[in-house]
Amino acid sequence: MLWSDFSNQKASMSKIDRLTTLIETFRISASLSAPAQANLFALEDKQSGRVMLYLHPQGTDHLIKNGNPLFALYIEFNQLAPALAAALPQGMSLEVDNNQDMAHLVHLITNEVKSDRCGAKAVIARYGEILLVRLLRHQLENGQAKPSFLAGLADDRISRALVAIHEKPEKLWNNDALAQEAGLSPSRFKQLFAQLVCETPGSYLRRWRLMLAKTEIERGERIDKVARKYGYRAPDAFSRAYLKEYGLRPKRTAKPTIQ
Numbered sequence: 001m002l003w004s005d006f007s008n009q010k011a012s013m014s015k016i017d018r019l020t021t022l023i024e025t026f027r028i029s030a031s032l033s034a035p036a037q038a039n040l041f042a043l044e045d046k047q048s049g050r051v052m053l054y055l056h057p058q059g060t061d062h063l064i065k066n067g068n069p070l071f072a073l074y075i076e077f078n079q080l081a082p083a084l085a086a087a088l089p090q091g092m093s094l095e096v097d098n099n100q101d102m103a104h105l106v107h108l109i110t111n112e113v114k115s116d117r118c119g120a121k122a123v124i125a126r127y128g129e130i131l132l133v134r135l136l137r138h139q140l141e142n143g144q145a146k147p148s149f150l151a152g153l154a155d156d157r158i159s160r161a162l163v164a165i166h167e168k169p170e171k172l173w174n175n176d177a178l179a180q181e182a183g184l185s186p187s188r189f190k191q192l193f194a195q196l197v198c199e200t201p202g203s204y205l206r207r208w209r210l211m212l213a214k215t216e217i218e219r220g221e222r223i224d225k226v227a228r229k230y231g232y233r234a235p236d237a238f239s240r241a242y243l244k245e246y247g248l249r250p251k252r253t254a255k256p257t258i259q
Contacts, residue, residue: 018153021166026078030128038072056091057084070110073128079211087148105131147198157182223250
């Protein structure tokens, strides 16, 4: 990314909501977990007492050996998990002492874990979801993700196109319309999108629609209805695209019908 590209977009980072649609669409949730199964945890260094937060979308437990876990959470990312794992292959870490808001949340969750009071699991789940949003927000504001949808969301212009896709996936988007959302010429938009997101706008739109389709089918929606909703007029075309993306037919994903 050109330095001018980076500096121009920082001033308006907060003007659009990059995360709410993702959180709500995929019903991302948090729950208390054993450290070995956790993908978000707070760790206190045994020597320095420094507290670190670690987020690993696919989960890892090797860091636990380096300190005392204050709490361990499992974040259910659902269909978003592979995309996040690709965006954050090494996960992300944050020193809590350098961030007052994070430190406060860590303190609240740690107290709930220690107290084990009535309703603690529900409280920890809500705090955990807030903590995740804060971590992802920090990631976007610092632009440290490798080329992926997160890197695109960190850019003020490309994020506008991505949010438009996320919020209106059924719309008949083309490159020119998305470039207009981003406030860029079609050629510059296509170039910058590929640079940051590591795929074409059309490819991202197709994959996003299929992710939503899979989510809805798993929740019990009719396959033909979902196919039409996301632009597939012919069921066979939808089935082929689904098979190519996920390695199985939509019927294999569908929620079993209770007789």
